[in-house]
Amino acid sequence: MNNSGLAVEVSKDRNGTDQILLRNPRGASAKVSLHGGQVLSWRTDRGEELLFTSSKAIFKPPYAVRGGIPICFPQFGQRGSLEQHGFARNRTWIIDENPPPLHANDACGKAYIDLLLKPSEDDLKIWPHSFEFRLRVNLTADGNLSLISRIRNINCKPFSFSIAYHTYFSISDISEVRVEGLETLDYLDNLYQRERFTEQGDALTFESEVDRVYLGSRDAIAIFDHERKRTFFIKKEGLPDVGVWNPWEKKSKAMVDFGDEEYKQMLCVNGAAVEKPITLKPGWRGLANGIVFPNRRLTYRLAWKMVF
Numbered sequence: 001m002n003n004s005g006l007a008v009e010v011s012k013d014r015n016g017t018d019q020i021l022l023r024n025p026r027g028a029s030a031k032v033s034l035h036g037g038q039v040l041s042w043r044t045d046r047g048e049e050l051l052f053t054s055s056k057a058i059f060k061p062p063y064a065v066r067g068g069i070p071i072c073f074p075q076f077g078q079r080g081s082l083e084q085h086g087f088a089r090n091r092t093w094i095i096d097e098n099p100p101p102l103h104a105n106d107a108c109g110k111a112y113i114d115l116l117l118k119p120s121e122d123d124l125k126i127w128p129h130s131f132e133f134r135l136r137v138n139l140t141a142d143g144n145l146s147l148i149s150r151i152r153n154i155n156c157k158p159f160s161f162s163i164a165y166h167t168y169f170s171i172s173d174i175s176e177v178r179v180e181g182l183e184t185l186d187y188l189d190n191l192y193q194r195e196r197f198t199e200q201g202d203a204l205t206f207e208s209e210v211d212r213v214y215l216g217s218r219d220a221i222a223i224f225d226h227e228r229k230r231t232f233f234i235k236k237e238g239l240p241d242v243g244v245w246n247p248w249e250k251k252s253k254a255m256v257d258f259g260d261e262e263y264k265q266m267l268c269v270n271g272a273a274v275e276k277p278i279t280l281k282p283g284w285r286g287l288a289n290g291i292v293f294p295n296r297r298l299t300y301r302l303a304w305k306m307v308f
């Protein structure tokens with residue numbers, strides 16, 4: 001812990017994988033695992049967990065952890081040559097001891113950790129594009145959480161990828177929440193072979209399985225959780241699409257790493273670039289995303305931002 005009360009502690013999880021606990025002076029915290037470079041926990045200064053993680057999650061590479069904020073890269077979904085949601089989420093990342101500098105605002109007053117993923121030889125066999133994926137996870141003195149990602153193309157040819165920040169929000173009850181900001185948008189419905197529909201309702205509510213990618217959404221979205229009196233405000237930049245997923249009852253029972261009833265306590269709302277993959281020319285590109293911050297009591301914000 002330094003003088004400002006910001007702390008960064010590295011410990012081992014039960015599998016011997018490093019995990020990093022970021023803490024701020026008021027007691028808010030975030031836990032990040034090198035397994036998937038995944039944020040597994042984000043707690044307010046009152047100790048309330050804001051992210052869902054399944055009680056049946058498997059914390060052992062190569063499985064992806066069911067919960068938190070898995071990073072789906074270099075593919076989101078099943079379309080493409082790779083396994084669903086790409087491989088970044090089930091690889092072991094390393095701590096990046098010497099990251100290229102970021103803007104001073106991205107470090108000042110924050111407890112943070114820099115992580116790095118490079119493809120293994122086996123990864124290159126299935127996705128022949130060399131890259132460095134740098135992820136900074138920040139926890140501010142106010143308890144804000146932000147994820148800043150930078151992807152470097154180290155081939156001599158461009159490559160394209162899709163990406164999503166697969167954010168599992170912890171909610172009181174799926175039947176009680178509503179999502180605003182996606183109305184009137186077109187979406188691809190994974191339950192209907194990605195057929196394109198237009199959202200008709202004023203707000204999105206949930207009474208059965210939902211598995212959609214909303215296209216070209218505006219940058220402000222809100223998830224209202226009435227029972228918990230909690231609102232997540234989502235502000236994003238640069239990531240045009242939004243995945244919305246809840247498996248509901250039947251699919252929950254089919255997933256080995258998910259409790260039969262847990263669909264009631266989670267909702268995934270994911271900032272993504274899916275419909276139009278991102279193409280990176282050789283060299284650096286900035287990709288900043290996933291700023292999560294409690295604004296005031298019982299109100300939380302999540303912003304995704306992408307910068308080129």
Ligand code: BG6
Pocket residue numbers: 064077084085166190211212243245
């Ligand atoms: C969602 C997809 O983003 O992730 C769903 O749209 C999928 O189709 C879900 O079932 C979970 O995927 P996975 O690979 O983590 O089980």
